[in-house]
Amino acid sequence: MSSEDRRLDVLRAIVEDYVLTREPVGSRVLVERHGLGVSPATIRNDMAALEEGGYIAQPHTSAGRVPTDKGYRLFVDRLSAVKALSTPEKRAISDFLENAVDLDDVVDRSVRLLAQLTQQVAVVQYPSLRQSAMRHLELVPVGERRLLVVIITDTGRVEQRTLDLAGPLSEDLIAQMRTRLNAVATGRRLAQLVGALAAVPAAFCPADRPLVQAVIDIIEETLAQESEERVVLAGTANLARGGGMDFTHTLSPVLEALEEQVVLMRLLTEMAEDSVAVSVRIGHETHHEGLLETSFVTTGYGADGDSLARIGSIGPTRMDYPGTIAAVRAVARYLSRILAA
Template sequence: MVSDRGLQVLRAIVTDYVDTHEPVGSRAIVDRHSFGVSAATIRNDMAALEEEELIAQPHTSSGRVPTDKGYRAFVDHLADVRPLSPAQRVAIESFLADPADLDDLLSRTVRLLTQLTGQVALVQYPSFARATVTHLQLVALDVRRVLVILVTDTGRVSQRLTVLEHDIDAVALDRILARLQPLVVGRLAGESADLAAGAHAQASTTDTGEMALTAITSAIAEELDEFRQNRLVMAGSATLARRGADFRGSIHPLLEAIEEQVTLLRLMSEMAADDNGLATSIGRENEPFGLGEASIVASEYDATVGRARVGLMGPTRMDYPRNLASARAVARYLTRVLEEDESR
């Protein structure tokens, strides 16, 4: 059982180690922090922390560094996540103001988070499977190229270019639109995707008009299927290379996870959140995902169709209070922007 002062000593060790990247000794704690006790007393507290495997001694005669378990205790006992400075809040609002669409908003979000924290930034797309398709339009760019435009009640606008094998005129395109609208418009995106896929499967592969229908319904089905898939937007992977010394082993598993996304999507989805919607997964807690060298912090944001997460990934030696505060502030701003967009 760690005493209250022991937890304060742990907090001092974590804070100093994150700041200096040097093992922390008892004398340094006495000099930098106002405990009002001797270095010998601090050494006793450090011995108790080491016995609980919250800190470790990397080298003989050196100071102590936090373990993954120590970082976990530190995060779990954070009294509060410190707020961002006024300047940081202004930066968030100015950088994310007036996005062109959701893609633009989330792309800006990860770039901003990387600039604020120096970590890899991750943002989940909300799943649009429960969104309703409100509009379908087919625009002929020329006789063989058709732009498929889909709009949902969440404000998402999606466009996909389809190239046909044969020429098509405006009358034939209008007929195809009339056939597809009842299958797509006014339905949930997931249901529309299934119905469009069914129409694609039933279309003839010999009639010219039916062949055009096949190509267009295939494009619609693929686009709507993406609506219900989880996706991540990421930025800042280059920061891992610059911070290679902060990792005990290779950063290659992290780079592979960034490239493949599936592992990170699972991890981001399965992280347990506290009452404030904040979640952390630290070091060895990520070993089932092959990411035992990394820590991830995340905060939830609300979209019309559900909740998703904004996160940061980096070494276990990260500034957890700052990163959690950054993720939380950006998540709150995303929620506000999406709510305002919905009310328009």
């Protein structure tokens, strides 16, 4: 084994012990708990090299060492295995999410479930209409002078708008509009619909075109209004619980940062551009002063292999990275499966 590989083993042992005990890790502890196969003197030399490289640090006057952001980053980048969820855990995820009744319920259940699994803060980016594709458009007469326009997306999102009419509509005209609009809209990303819908009125007689255009205007206005990005959080109470988090003296800045949706959306957008399936941002990599002691673990979810939005977990830099990655990945996988159904 090369000295680099051995030092990586020492770093891995320090990270695992510190995550477990929340106490700085000394060379004697490493010798006693881990079969590293080298002498205590060699471990002390490796720890000195890791400290010089900025991967571990000595807090105050403690004899032990703790990982730095750089050390956690190397640990995450070199993870060879992610902790597997147990069969009961997988079954619980499946059962809990499959009982959801609509998209709002799916998102709510997903974020609460992930917070429970990780005992950290969970975040789910809501799939916006502009990221979705149209699954179906329904037109429903309500009395003689109102028309209900129902937009259903491939994420299961349902938006309803009502159009006031000048007079009664024939069933034939409603059926014709429903057929033509669905033929144009079905399967298209909502950002592509505006141009596609523009040609639809010409297929109708001049007397009906104003009504057709009014329906199209409602569709476009709905998409414009509902395109705003938003996120859902759960588990913020975990920040204040002594067992899992490390924000005893810096809780307020973390909470304030989490309340700023624009901060979370920026991070999620940046992480969506990472070239890895599960993205991890550690400490200063969040580029936000209030989040310097946190790490974000996120991955994409969506139907048919397309990532519509992201789901993730937010916790202290001293988090169980393998376990958190496994939980985030598992919930995202089940969430995607439900949306594709």
